[in-house]
Structure formats: C-alpha cells, structure tokens
Amino acid sequence: MQVESRLHREVLGQLEQTPAAAMYLRYRREVPELVQQVASEHEIAMRRTGLRVRNRQNTADDWEFDQLEAFAFSIDAGLDPALLEFAEVTIDDSGQRIFRWIRPIMMTEPCLVCHGETIPIEVLDLLVEEYPNDEATGYFAYELGGAYSVTRVLD
Numbered sequence: 354m355q356v357e358s359r360l361h362r363e364v365l366g367q368l369e370q371t372p373a374a375a376m377y378l379r380y381r382r383e384v385p386e387l388v389q390q391v392a393s394e395h396e397i398a399m400r401r402t403g404l405r406v407r408n409r410q411n412t413a414d415d416w417e418f419d420q421l422e423a424f425a426f427s428i429d430a431g432l433d434p435a436l437l438e439f440a441e442v443t444i445d446d447s448g449q450r451i452f453r454w455i456r457p458i459m460m461t462e463p464c465l466v467c468h469g470e471t472i473p474i475e476v477l478d479l480l481v482e483e484y485p486n487d488e489a490t491g492y493f494a495y496e497l498g499g500a501y502s503v504t505r506v507l508d
C-alpha cells in the first residue's frame with residue numbers, strides 16, 4: 354500500500370540516523386499529512402484508527418471497531434495479516450451509500466520507540482504533554498496496531 358511504503362521510506366527509514374525526539378516531531382507532523390495526501394490523490398477519505406488510540410480524533414467508530422476486533426481474532430488464530438481486509442457498502446443516517454474499506458496495520462520493531470513498552474524518556478515527555486490520554490503504548494512487534502480506514506461517498 355502506498356501510504357505504508359512511503360511511511361517506511363520517508364519517515365521510519367530515517368529512524369536509525371535521527372534522535373528519537375526529533376523523529377517523534379517529524380512523525381507527528383508528516384504522517385497525518387502523508388495519509389491525507391494519498392487520500393486526496395485517490396479522491397477518498399482515509400485515516401488511521403485502532404482499538405486503543407493515541408490521538409482521540411482517531412478513535413474507531415462502531416464499524417471500524419468491529420472490523421478491528423475481527424482482525425485481532427483472525428491474527429490470533431494464525432491468519433496472515435497481510436491478507437486481511439474488509440470492504441462493505443454501508444448506508445449512513447441520511448440514507449447516503451458509503452463505500453468502506455479497512456486493512457490492518459501491524460506493529461513492527463521501529464514502531465516500538467513510540468508505541469512499545471519502554472519508550473525513551475525524551476519521547477515520553479512529549480507524549481505525556483501532547484497526548485495525556487494516550488492509550489497506544491505497550492505494544493509488541495507483530496501485534497495488531499490499528500488499521501487504515503477508507504470511506505468514499507457513492508453517488
């Protein structure tokens with residue numbers, strides 16, 4: 354997926370050469386922007402969400418929460434997360450048909466600097482200040498970290 358490859362190449366790929374706090378500031382600025390950029394190129398709405406979130410604005414809605422739980426269940430049962438996705442046409446409150454698509458995001462080693470069990474103190478200081486209700490820590494590598502969630506209004 355385009356966001357994922359660009360996220361790794363343009364942001365997380367720099368992790369080894371960049372101090373953790375500087376990395377954090379880049380990620381916070383560039384990653385949400387990158388997601389929006391790819392979404393507008395494809396004329397869709399896209400965001401990242403999770404079962405436990407750092408940024409409250411990323412809190413899963415009911416549809417996303419159900420799919421995230423299903424992904425977690427499938428991954429626990431040994432299914433390959435790379436093969437998991439779910440798409441559906443839903444109807445919103447005003448009767449509008451909405452195409453929805455969701456795909457898991459897995460935690461890998463570089464993610465743990467900011468989402469793991471032991472977060473460097475300089476990053477932790479920033480997290481506590483900016484996300485006092487942060488729930489997106491304590492993860493391990495190869496655990497479900499969240500999902501990309503896409504919506505498109507159908508005519």
Ligand code: HEC
Pocket residue numbers: 365373376377378380381384385401402403405406407408409411458459460461463464465466467468489498499500
């Ligand atoms: C340098 C610190 C840093 C690293 C490394 C990092 N994250 Fe994040 N992550 C954040 C911050 C800050 C936010 C909240 C900003 C936002 O809304 O995107 C966030 C938000 C998220 C979200 C959106 C849901 C939420 O909790 O708000 C997901 C999903 C996520 N990260 C997954 C990952 C994954 C997977 C990796 C590794 C591929 C990763 N992160 C690496 C700092 C980081």
